Amino acid sequence: MTTERFIRSFKLSIILVFLVSLVTLSACSPEPEKKQKPKKPPKQTVKQEQKKEVKQDSQKEQVAKAAWPFDFEKDIEGAVQTETVADKMIIRNFVVIFDDSGSMADADADGNLKIDTAKKAVTEWSKSVPAGANVGLVTFRNGVWSLQPLTSESKNRLISTVMGIKQGGTTPLSEAFRKSFLMLTKQGLQQLGYGEYTLVVITDGEASNRVHLNKWVQFVLNNSPIQIYTIGFGIGTDHTLNQPGLTQYKPAENLAELQKGLTEVLAEAEIFDETEFK
DSSP: OHHHHHHHHHHHHHHHHHHHHHHHHHHHSOOOOOOOOOOOOOOOOHHHHHHHHHHHHHHHHHHHHHHTTGGGGGGOOSOOOOOOSHHHHTOEEEEEEEOOOGGGGSBOTTSSBHHHHHHHHHHHHHHHSOTTOEEEEEEEETTEEEEEEEESTHHHHHHHHHHTOOOOSOOOHHHHHHHHHHHHHHHHHHTTTOSEEEEEEEESSOOSOHHHHHHHHHHHHHHOOOEEEEEEESSTTOSTTOOTTTSEEEEESSHHHHHHHHHHHHHHHHHOOGGGGO
16 A cells, blocks of 8 residues: 555656646746737828828929920920020010900099000000010900010000900900910920010909819919919909919009009019029
C-alpha cells in the first residue's frame, strides 16, 4: 500500500507541476496582435472642400486664360496680321457695345433723349482715349449689326458712326458679346496676347435672354483677360452685367454721370495689370 500511495502521490505531483507550468507559460506569452483597421483619411469639412474646389477652378481659369487668344484662332474670320513692332503689341484695345434699342428713345433724368445723351458722351469719351489705342464699335439696331473693326484710326470714324446711330428694336446683348469677344480675340492674335482688352457696354435695358448673356459673361471672364465695364443708363444696378468682383458696373441717369462712368473706364484700364494672365 505504501508503494502504491507513493506512486499515486508522485503522479499527482507531476500533474500538478505540469499544470502550474502550463498556467505560467500562458500568463507570460504575449497576446496575439490585433489586426489594425486601415486608417481612413480625415474627412474634409464643407469649408475645406469649397476652398479646394475654388483653387481647382482658379487653376483651370489660369490655364484657359493663358491659352487665349490662340485657342480661338479657328473661330476668327479673315486673315490675322501679326504685329512686328514691339510698341504695337502692348497697346490698349476698347470695344464699345452701344445699345441702340427702341427704349433709347425714352428721356433721361434731365429730359433729353437717351440716345442723344449716349451719343454725346461716347463722342467726348473717344477724344480722351490714349493715342495709339484701338477702338471698335458694335451696335444692333433692328437686327442689323454694325461693326467697326479695331484700329487706331477708327477713333476718328467712331464719332461719325455714333452720330449716325438710330434707335429701334430689342436688346440682343448676348450676340453683341459674341461679336465683341471675337473682335478682341482677333486683335489679341495680332498682338500675340499682349496688351489690354476692355469691353465697354452702354445699355438702358436688360438683355433679351438673361441666361444666355450670363453664360457669355462667364465664358469671356473664364477664357480671356478681357475686362467687362458696363454703364447702366437709367436702369439702376439690377442688371445681369452687374456682377461685383467679376465685372465693373456703374449706373448713370444723365449726361454728367454717363461721362463720369466712361472716364472711369480709362482709369480702370490704366491700373489693370495684364501680366496676371502671362
